[in-house]
Amino acid sequence: MRQLSLFGTRKEAAGPVPRPSVSRLASRRVLKWAAMALAGGGIVAAAIWVIQPGTLEGVGGDIRAGFVSATASAGMTVQSIRTEGQHQTSPAAIHAAVGVDLGTPIFGVDLAAARDRIQEIGWVESVTVERHLPSTIHVRIVERAPVALWQRNQRLVMVDRTGAEIAGGSVNQFSHLPIIVGEGALQHMPPLLDAMATDPALSGRVQAAIWIGGRRWTLQFDNGLEAKLPESEIGAAWARLVKEIGDHRLLDEPIAVVDLRLPDRTIFRARPPELPADDRT
Secondary structure, rough: EEEEOOOOOOOOOOOOOOOHHHHHHHHHHHHHHHHHHHHHHHHHHHHHHOOOOOEEEEEEEHHHHHHHHHHOOOOOOOOOEEOOOOOOHHHHHHHHHHHOOOOOOOHHHHHHHHHHHHHHOOEEEEEEEEEEEEOOOEEEEEEOOEEEEEEEEEEEEEEOOOOOOEEOOHHHHHHOOEEEEEOOOOHHHHHHHHHHHHOOHHHHHHEEEEEEEEEEEEEEEOOEEEEEEEOOOHHHHHHHHHHHHHHHHHOOOOOEEEEEOOOOOOOOOEEOOOOHHOOOO
16 A cells, blocks of 8 residues: 655555544544634624624623533533542542532533632642543642641641641541640641651650640650650750660650750659559558
8 A cells, every 4th residue: 555745755654544543533523613612702702892892891701601502512521520649538528529510511610619619628738620621520639648636625636747737537547646735836846747757666656745835845755754855956856865765765764754955964754663552542
């Protein structure tokens, strides 16, 4: 089989020319109808502008409605809503927030309004909503990552690194996270988390971090040990605490408090001896 090149010379064909798929042909047909509808709307608008100048804004809504109707007739309607990036957020909650029924004209979907509604879901940090022609609404979300439990008004709520509350999640599912306590604690939490991240094994044993007097942290460990950190240089203070715990096996010894507030010394306080069982009554 021989065919003409674009330059008029003849050359041997490499093989049979592949036929476009049915879906590709359908997409081309849809796009052709959309282009015709858009061009037709522009012609109508120009004609109205010539005949009666100054009325284009008044007919803009009608032109848009005609375009939406024409593209819908050409098959450009919502047939699926695809979601990406969700782990804690249910697809049902996302679909409800999109607020679009199957069969809705795809150009009739208000993407900005859908995005704003999805943004209100507790787990969602950011979201993009797009039309994937001819028939899909695509939602891509980034979820908040819980890093701590904040004690507020005698109850615990999950917060992300910025201190934003994560509503709608189960606190019990994240009971392994440290509890943050104290007025203004969330604003000072990121440097502490950065320091603790250098030793995940030890930070995993921190049950609570208490912001004291708007100046410094006291950490409570799962064995009852309290570590009083200085007001400044939290990274160096954490590194010093890691060394003291390792050198003196503080999590295995009957130590109640390790005080690091003084730069040139560490103060330890032992736990009071336990009373015999007969003397506790």
